[in-house]
Amino acid sequence: MRAIWKGAVAFGLVNVPVRLYAATGEHEVTLHQVHAADGGRIRYKKVCSVDGEPVTMDEIAKGYETADGELVVLTDEDFSRLPLATEREIEVLEFVPAEQVDPILLGKTYYLEPDKTAAKPYALLRGALEEADRMAVVKVALRQRESMAVLRVRDKVICLQTLLWPDEVRAADFPILDAEVTVKPAELAMAQSLVDSLAADFDPSQFEDRYDAALTELIEAKVSSGDTRSLPQPAAEEGKEGGGEVVDLLAALQRSVEKARSARGGAASSDEDAADDEPAAKPRRKRAAAGDDEPKTSGKATTKAPAKKAKAKAS
Template identity: 85%
Template sequence: MRAIWKGAVAFGLVNVPVRLYSATGEHEVRLHQVHEEDGGRIRYKKVCSLDGEPVEMSEIAKGYETADGELVVLTDADFGNLPLATEREIEVMEFVPADQVDPIMLGKTYYLEPDKTAAKPYALLRGALEAADRVAVVKVALRQRESMAVLRVRDKVICLQTLMWPDEVREADFPILDGDVSVKPAELAMASSLIESLAADFDPSQYEDRYAAALEELIEQKVSSGKTQALPVPAGEKDEGAGEVVDLLAALQRSVEKARTARGEDAPAEPAKKAKKPKKSGDDDDTPARRTRRKAS
């Protein structure tokens, strides 16, 4: 794994230098959008909606549209002036019972690895969390955004798990649930019995992503049966010299044909008839005098 962030955990007067690693990764089979007819990749270009011209990344800013329909443009310099007090620090705010953190607020999980010189304070924080049976509520800046998170222990590793901000969790508003729905005791008992019959300890290793496995098998079958095609090269990415080679070959071919024709080695498929010269008066006379003139010439 490669560290994606480096900073320190600060609680009280204790400072623990750590590195942050992503603890999860999706095993999704990566597919591209292609043209079914020729296999060409479908690209998405960044273009301006006003003039239709392509825009370079260096020319792109972020904009906020107000309720009045006005546009506020924000540049990288504007974002650079925003305060991020916890940019390289994981600041512990408080320690709370783990069951008070609603699972709907939990986000992405990261592993915290201590520096070689910080193994002892790291173990101290880990032991304190385990002994108190609590999680640490922290604030941290990741990818230029300040996030709320919790620190908890998994095996021997301290994990940082980001949280949604309170105003990011939507309230469920379903009027149908406000009505009085009567459930018979027998129905409730049957449902409880069903739950008991399916009760077990959670073991995620017994489950698998059958769709991803079937998709990989399908791809392997197509590869094994030869149902593949060469990756097409877009016109703009072809070797610049390719066109010159084709032109050179054509020119050489034409030169060879011209030379053979000049030597009479390669007669045309349909030879053209030579045009007859108009006869002059007396051409048909084959007199001795005319023969004598031709011999002399």
């Protein structure tokens, strides 16, 4: 496992240096959204809704929309001035009975590993929690957000489990629950009998994610039967390797050539025109004819000049 946070538990006058690890990791078969016709991955770009242009991460700020339709833009400097618990300390506030912590408040669980020099104070805190059969209520700053959490013991490790703030728990407002319902004693006894018949000690290892197993089996069957297709190469990657990048390169070269011609003046343009083939020369001859001072030095231009003069004499 890889530590995602490093700091210390402030336990009275005792500091216990620890490293924080994610204790859980949901497993699932990774599926992507693809175009059914050609298998291309569906990508999502960050685009400004005003000008329709793509936006890079360094151009993105956070904003709050007020009730009357005004926008408040918050910068990194604004966030730096907000009060936040120290990012390297888990402050123990109090110890409470475990049964008083409503499970609905419990969030993500992390393991706390003691530093090499903190084995004894770590064991001291763990023993105190076990003896008192209590949880330590703490405050901790994770990912630039202050959270409530509890410390509890699982086997030999101290776990930190984040808590929701009280106002983050919604009230169950269901009027139907207030209606008077009559339950007969025989019905209640039957329900209790069903509970007793299914009573057991909880062992999560006895349960299996049947959907995940079936999905894995389905994918493996398709692979075995050859029901696959070649992985398509996204257009963006093709551009990087050749296609799109070549187009950009040609466009850049064309702009460079035009810029160079402008800098060298009309005479240089006429010299280049003489070396071009017929299809490419036509638009350039037209451009040369528009300039009164541009000398007609190419072979084709000199053959036309006498014809023009002869016509003038005839008129």
